[in-house]
Amino acid sequence: MKSNEPSFYEEVRVNGISRSDFLKFCTTMAAFMGLEASGVGQIVKALESKPRLPVIWFHFQECTCCSESFIRASHPIVASIVLDKISLDYQETLMAASGVQAEEAYKTVMQKFPGEYIVMVEGSIPTENEAYCCIGGRSALQILEEAVANCKAVVAWGNCASAGCVQAARPNPTGAQPVHKVISGKPVINVQGCPPIADVMAGVVVHLLTFDRIPQLDELGRPKAFYSRRVHDTCYRRANFDAGLFVESFDDEGAKRGYCLYKMGCKGPVTYNSCGIIKWNDGISYPIQSGHPCIGCSEAGFWDNGPFYQHLPSIAGFGIETTADKIGLGLGIATAVGVAGHAIVTNVRKHKEITNTPETVAEPETKKV
Amino acid sequence: MRSRTNPMREVHVWELPVRLYHWVNALCITGLCITGYIIGNPPALMNGTEAYFNYWFGTIRFIHFLSAFLFFFNFLFRIYWGFAGNEFAKWTNFIPLKRSQWKEIMDVIKVDILQVTHKKIDSIGHNSLASVIYFITFLIFLLQCLTGFGMYSAMSNSFLPKLFAWIVPLLGGDIHARQLHHILMWAFILFAIVHVYLVFYHDxxxxxxITSSMIGGWKFIEEDVYERHETESKEKAEK
Incomplete structure (x- = not known):
C-alpha cells in the first residue's frame, strides 16, 4: 500500500474530530472487541499510521438495512469510517458516482490494490437464475466472483450474505445463497444479524485495520468476540428465567414486571449475538428490553424457524403451528390406543395360551389358526 | 384349583450390571422426560412474585443436566458391558447381521404383533426384534446425548460438553438441536409405552x-427350549 495515502487518524482530524474523541473511539472499540488494555494502544497506533483500507462494498439481494445500521453506530467516528473510508471506493448506496464512473471506481480498486482490498457484501446471491440480481448488465455472481478473485478477505454483512435471510426462506424462489456458499478460497467473515449491530460492524472493520488479519471465527464463520455468547446468557431478564417467572401474554402482569419472554417464543436461548451487552442505537435498548422476544435474526434460517411467538418451530408438512409436542401427543395417544387394541386381540387370539390349555402349550409348533 | 406341571428351568439371564443399568436408565429417562418437558413448557407456578424469591426453574434444569450426565455414563457403561457381559448382553445380539436373527424378527412379527400363528419363540434373552428396537433406542440415546450436550456446551467450559459442540453448527444452529432434542423426547415416551405393555404382554x-427377571435376573425357560439352546451353543463352540 502506498504510504503517502492519508491515515485514518489524519482523515478524521481533518473532519473535525478531536484527539480526545478519537481516543474514546479506540477505547470503545477495544472494549467491544474484548481486547485487553494494551489493545487500545495497538488500535490507536494502527489508525494513526496505517493508510485507509481499500474496500469494495456490494449490495445484492437485500434491503440495505446493514448500511442503515452501520451509519447509525453509537460513535460519530464509525460514521466517518463509512463516509470517508468506504464511500470513496465503491458503495452503491452512499457513493456519489453512478453509472460508468461507479464501475470504474471499483475496477480501479481491484487494479490498484490486488490482494489488499476487502470485499464487503450485503445481500444474498441468486443461483436459481442469476438474472434475478443484475447490476450494470452483469449478474451478482459474476460481479462477486471477479471482485473476490484478488481480494484479501470477504466480509459478509448481515443474515442475507451470511445465511440467505428472508430470500432463502422456503421456498427460496431465487435460489438465494449466502456468500460463503458461492465463493471459495478466501476467508469469509459472517457478521450476522438482521441487521448486524453497528458497533459490531465497526469492530470488525477496526480489527481488520489494526491486526491485518481476520478476527477469530466460530464454526459458522462469525467473529467470536461478538457471537460467542447467547443473547440468553447476557440478558438482564435471565434471573426471571432461572426463577421460572415467564410472561404468559403480552399484556399480562408478568410483562409489566419484566418477566422472561421465553414462553412468548423468545429465541434468545438459541441465538448468538451481542444484543444484551452492546445493545442498539447508542446502547439505548434492545428488543427484549423493549418487551419483545428475540426473533433470532442472527441465526441461519430464522424465518423458517418460526412462528416468532412460539417456543418450538412448526414442523413443515403438518400444517401451521403444529409443534413437536402436538405431534408427539397425537402419536402417544395413537400408541396407547394401538396397545389397548393389541391387548384385546391378544385375549381373543391367544385365549388357549392364556388359559394354559396344556395341548396347545406343549406343542412347539401348530398350524395356522 | 387350576394347575399344571410344566418342566421349566431357571436361567440366570440378566447379570447384576445389566439390571442396574436398566433401572438407572429407566430412572434417568423418566426424570429427563419430566424435567425436559417442563423446561420446554414451564408452568406458571410462582407468577406474581419477584425473581429473587425463586430458583425453581434453575433447579429443574439442574436436575435435567445431572440426570443427563448420569444417563450418558450409564449408556457408556452399557456399551462396555456389550463386550464384557454374558451371551445375552453381547453387542452381537443387537445388530441383526445373521440370517437367523432376521428369521426370528419375521417370526416375532407374525406371532406377537400380527398374531397369525401360534409358533413358540425360542429366544432366552431378548428376541431379535426387541434387540433391533433396543439398537435403535441406543442410536436415539446417542443423538439425544449429542444434541443435549451440544446445547449445553454453549454455557459450559468443561471438557465433556465441549466434545459435543460441533453438532450444533452441523445441524444449522441451536434451534435445530433443540427441536431434534424435543422430538426425540417423544420417541422415549412412545418407546416407554410400548416397552411396558410388551413386558406385561409377554408375562x-x-x-x-419376564417382569421379575429384571429384578432378580432369573427367567423360567422351558426345558426343551433350554436344551435346544445348549446343543446349539455346543455346536457353535465346536466349530
Missing part, C-alpha cells in the same frame, strides 16, 4: 417371569 402369554 401374560409366556409366564416366563
Amino acid at each position: 401374560y402369554i409366556e409366564r416366563r417371569g
Whole structure:
C-alpha cells in the first residue's frame, strides 16, 4: 500500500474530530472487541499510521438495512469510517458516482490494490437464475466472483450474505445463497444479524485495520468476540428465567414486571449475538428490553424457524403451528390406543395360551389358526 | 384349583450390571422426560412474585443436566458391558447381521404383533426384534446425548460438553438441536409405552417371569427350549 495515502487518524482530524474523541473511539472499540488494555494502544497506533483500507462494498439481494445500521453506530467516528473510508471506493448506496464512473471506481480498486482490498457484501446471491440480481448488465455472481478473485478477505454483512435471510426462506424462489456458499478460497467473515449491530460492524472493520488479519471465527464463520455468547446468557431478564417467572401474554402482569419472554417464543436461548451487552442505537435498548422476544435474526434460517411467538418451530408438512409436542401427543395417544387394541386381540387370539390349555402349550409348533 | 406341571428351568439371564443399568436408565429417562418437558413448557407456578424469591426453574434444569450426565455414563457403561457381559448382553445380539436373527424378527412379527400363528419363540434373552428396537433406542440415546450436550456446551467450559459442540453448527444452529432434542423426547415416551405393555404382554402369554427377571435376573425357560439352546451353543463352540 502506498504510504503517502492519508491515515485514518489524519482523515478524521481533518473532519473535525478531536484527539480526545478519537481516543474514546479506540477505547470503545477495544472494549467491544474484548481486547485487553494494551489493545487500545495497538488500535490507536494502527489508525494513526496505517493508510485507509481499500474496500469494495456490494449490495445484492437485500434491503440495505446493514448500511442503515452501520451509519447509525453509537460513535460519530464509525460514521466517518463509512463516509470517508468506504464511500470513496465503491458503495452503491452512499457513493456519489453512478453509472460508468461507479464501475470504474471499483475496477480501479481491484487494479490498484490486488490482494489488499476487502470485499464487503450485503445481500444474498441468486443461483436459481442469476438474472434475478443484475447490476450494470452483469449478474451478482459474476460481479462477486471477479471482485473476490484478488481480494484479501470477504466480509459478509448481515443474515442475507451470511445465511440467505428472508430470500432463502422456503421456498427460496431465487435460489438465494449466502456468500460463503458461492465463493471459495478466501476467508469469509459472517457478521450476522438482521441487521448486524453497528458497533459490531465497526469492530470488525477496526480489527481488520489494526491486526491485518481476520478476527477469530466460530464454526459458522462469525467473529467470536461478538457471537460467542447467547443473547440468553447476557440478558438482564435471565434471573426471571432461572426463577421460572415467564410472561404468559403480552399484556399480562408478568410483562409489566419484566418477566422472561421465553414462553412468548423468545429465541434468545438459541441465538448468538451481542444484543444484551452492546445493545442498539447508542446502547439505548434492545428488543427484549423493549418487551419483545428475540426473533433470532442472527441465526441461519430464522424465518423458517418460526412462528416468532412460539417456543418450538412448526414442523413443515403438518400444517401451521403444529409443534413437536402436538405431534408427539397425537402419536402417544395413537400408541396407547394401538396397545389397548393389541391387548384385546391378544385375549381373543391367544385365549388357549392364556388359559394354559396344556395341548396347545406343549406343542412347539401348530398350524395356522 | 387350576394347575399344571410344566418342566421349566431357571436361567440366570440378566447379570447384576445389566439390571442396574436398566433401572438407572429407566430412572434417568423418566426424570429427563419430566424435567425436559417442563423446561420446554414451564408452568406458571410462582407468577406474581419477584425473581429473587425463586430458583425453581434453575433447579429443574439442574436436575435435567445431572440426570443427563448420569444417563450418558450409564449408556457408556452399557456399551462396555456389550463386550464384557454374558451371551445375552453381547453387542452381537443387537445388530441383526445373521440370517437367523432376521428369521426370528419375521417370526416375532407374525406371532406377537400380527398374531397369525401360534409358533413358540425360542429366544432366552431378548428376541431379535426387541434387540433391533433396543439398537435403535441406543442410536436415539446417542443423538439425544449429542444434541443435549451440544446445547449445553454453549454455557459450559468443561471438557465433556465441549466434545459435543460441533453438532450444533452441523445441524444449522441451536434451534435445530433443540427441536431434534424435543422430538426425540417423544420417541422415549412412545418407546416407554410400548416397552411396558410388551413386558406385561409377554408375562401374560409366556409366564416366563419376564417382569421379575429384571429384578432378580432369573427367567423360567422351558426345558426343551433350554436344551435346544445348549446343543446349539455346543455346536457353535465346536466349530
